[in-house]
Amino acid sequence: QSALTQPASVSGSPGQSITISCTGTSSDVGAYNYVSWYQQHPGKAPKLMIYDVSNRPSGVSNRFSGSKSGNTASLTISGLQAEDEADYYCSSYTTSSTLEVFGTGTKVTVL
């Protein structure tokens, strides 16, 4: 089971919006509405930001939003803030025996 494909890095200025893509296949992203997104600051545990494609857990800022089209999911961060600088990972349920596959990760830099 190959990892989902994300851009290695994305950057933006404070206040701007950025979008991170997560490309899979018809066996994972395209097959289920079970795509999640995680934020990870250096040396810290991942934090769930989006689940089931577009749902935000309680306490997560509404500046974070998710969507999906075909085999590609996306995370948009609007009103970019310095604290958003972190690594972001997507994940999806998959039909393979490895039930969950993660993305390759994207480093977000706030300029």
Added chain:
Amino acid sequence: EVQLVESGGGLVKPGGSLRLSCAASGFTFSNAWMTWVRQAPGKGLEWVGRIKSKADGGTADYAAPVKGRFTISRDDSKNTLYLQMNSLKTEDTAVYYCTNQFDPWGQGTLVTVSS
């Protein structure tokens, strides 16, 4: 407050064994499907495996790289999740996280496999 605390990591030689624990609190552990995820140094996240609640069968599923070497178990009386790791390889070196359906995550415990 929901809390997950991993322990048991350390340095082990290739071919050796280690058992990780994850102590849970703040939620009904017996109802939870629990997952282990690992992250090699400087690398991305990798799903290791998952165990269902006993009410849902209590069975575990594993990622291909660890199947046959790792075993996930649970003790609901102690609110504790376990990961028994045998025949360890250098490529198993990683921080191991436990999580309740990916929210929240524990702080992780480092496993280093090296001679």
